[in-house]
């Protein structure tokens with residue numbers, strides 16, 4: 001996945017993954033449903049290495065933790081969010097990648113908020129809300 005490129009909907013913000021991702025999971029929380037304006041969102045966790053002209057706004061996660069959200073100032077497309085402005089890791093919104101064919105989520109979280117029609121892959125680990133320990137969802141395990 002290293003070297004993969006992505007961009008916002010309008011194309012003014014572009015990025016490249018400079019390392020392999022730490023994990024990829026699907027989140028069904030209300031924040032992700034609002035953010036994606038859909039049923040769920042994916043998060044591709046990466047170490048932070050970001051230098052850009054993104055805009056930021058702050059909110060709280062469903063579990064009440066602060067979340068700093070980075071988006072294109074023109075089209076409003078969310079590119080990533082993280083726990084703080086200087087958090088060590090960020091969650092890239094992988095729908096903004098130019099090639100999404102390789103994405104293969106390893107877990108579902110906040111399944112208690114999943115829309116009733118969503119069929120979860122029973123082979124994947126899942127959590128009804130925010131897992132205490134996300135490490136078990138890491139890639140290459």
Ligand SMILES: [Zn+2]
Pocket residue numbers: 008009010011012013072073074075076077
């Ligand atoms: Zn844009």
Ligand SMILES: [Zn+2]
Pocket residue numbers: 027028029030031032033041110
């Ligand atoms: Zn979520």
